[in-house]
Amino acid sequence: MKLSKRLRAVADFVEPGSILADIGTDHGYLPIAAIEEKRIPSAIACDLNQGPLSAAERAVKEANMEDVISLRLGDGLAPIKPDEVTNAAIAGMGATTIIHILEGAPEVTDSLSRLILQPMSGAGLMRKWLSENDWFIVAETLVEEDGIIYEVIAAEPGRMPIKPIMCDVGPLLWLGRHPLIKKHIYRLMQSDKAILDNMKKGKNAVESEKYKAIKEHYAELEKMFRCL
Ligand SMILES: C[S@@+](CC[C@H](N)C(=O)[O-])C[C@H]1O[C@@H](n2cnc3c(N)ncnc32)[C@H](O)[C@@H]1O
Structure with missing residues (x-):
């Protein structure tokens, strides 16, 4: 499965060996690629809408991964039980929606060892929320595709106060002088x-x-x- 540069960056931040929930999976490409690459053993692919979930179902069937990818219809993390997965990826949505999803199921969010987030807008707000809710940014990157710069953030439980300007710039992007900074x-x-x-x-x-x-x-x- 060849991923777009944006989804490739999201996949690269998934913890090896983790059980992944892909929230808003749409086509299901992320969990399929991560399993194909033997990065993770299994995943749960969720979507709010039946159309995208059916597309994911077809892709999972084509990849012969019905045994290792469970498909669930529902809002945000609602289809996931606490401790059922260890990582959650939420990509291709605005930061406000991502925050709404994380706050909507605190018992699931608090049970995760890593979040992989790719906000389409409001990355500053996303980092502010992570900092205020005891998530530590462990990795972040920028990806340019078709003239758009995408921000991808991985966070784990822990404290990391972030200065307001750094919420917008990205503390690790700045420290590491990312090539696109x-x-x-x-x-x-x-x-x-x-x-x-x-x-x-x-x-x-x-x-x-x-x-x-x-x-x-x-x-x-x-x-x-x-x-x-
Ligand atoms: C733009 S697509 C992104 C797909 C994929 N994650 C990616 O990054 O390529 C957004 C997907 O999120 C789903 N979605 C939107 N809000 C959602 C929510 N609250 N819970 C679960 N899925 C949601 C939509 O149905 C759609 O399939």
Whole structure:
């Protein structure tokens, strides 16, 4: 099973030997590839919608993996029992949905030894949530595909206070000077700039606390960018 660069990065962060729950599995490619590569012995592939789950069912059948991949319909972690799996991957959804899923089944979330998360948006919010909920970021990477930079984060139980600016930049991406870090920070700056330019059109917006906060955020990013 040849994975996209984005899903490849998610698969690479799955703990070898773990039992994986793939939440929002869609096509089921992630658990199929991880088992094919002998990274994990078995998995549970879940999806909220019957259409994607049926697609996963067909792919699992084609791969002859019915014995090792269980397919379950349901919202988030609801189809999983505590201690049934050790890792959960939640990829291809916004951070707000991912957080909603993790908070929706605390007894399952708390039983996991690793989360592998690939938020399509709101990665800063995702890291803030991890930091505030006693998850330690053990690995993170950036992947560029079709002009989009994707962020992939692996976290394990533990404490890791993260400064607000680092929630957006990614503490390990910065420390390890990821090859795409400059492009990543530049894009964060562009996003701040677009908001600031838009606010400048408003009458009193430039006097607002929000404007000042975004300007300071931009300045912090610029300082980091210049270090690279
Ligand atoms: C964009 S696809 C991502 C598929 C795959 N994880 C990937 O990264 O390529 C999102 C999938 O998540 C499912 N989904 C959305 N919200 C969900 C939820 N609360 N619980 C389970 N699955 C969900 C959708 O039905 C869809 O199949």
